[in-house]
Amino acid sequence: MNTAVLAAAIAVxxxxxxxxxxxxxxxxxxxxxxxxPEMASKIQTxxxxxxxxxxATAIYxxxxxxxxxxx
Numbered sequence: 001m002n003t004a005v006l007a008a009a010i011a012v013x014x015x016x017x018x019x020x021x022x023x024x025x026x027x028x029x030x031x032x033x034x035x036x037p038e039m040a041s042k043i044q045t046x047x048x049x050x051x052x053x054x055x056a057t058a059i060y061x062x063x064x065x066x067x068x069x070x071x
Contacts, residue, residue: 007068014061021054 029047033040 004068008065011061011065011068015058018054018058022051025050025054 025047029043032043036043
C-alpha cells in the first residue's frame, strides 16, 4: 500500500472525532434548551460556535489528506 494513501486515510479519521463531538454537543444543547427554554438563543449561539470549531478539525484533516495524496 502506498504510504501517501495510508497517511491520507489516517488524516481523514479526524472526521470521526468531529462527528462525535458535534453529536454530543447537540444532545447537550437539546437537553439544556428543554430545561431552560428562555435561554435557547444563547444555547444555540454557543452550540454553533462549538460545532464550527469542532468541524474545523475535520477540515484540517481533509486538507492534510489532500496534501499527502498530492505529493
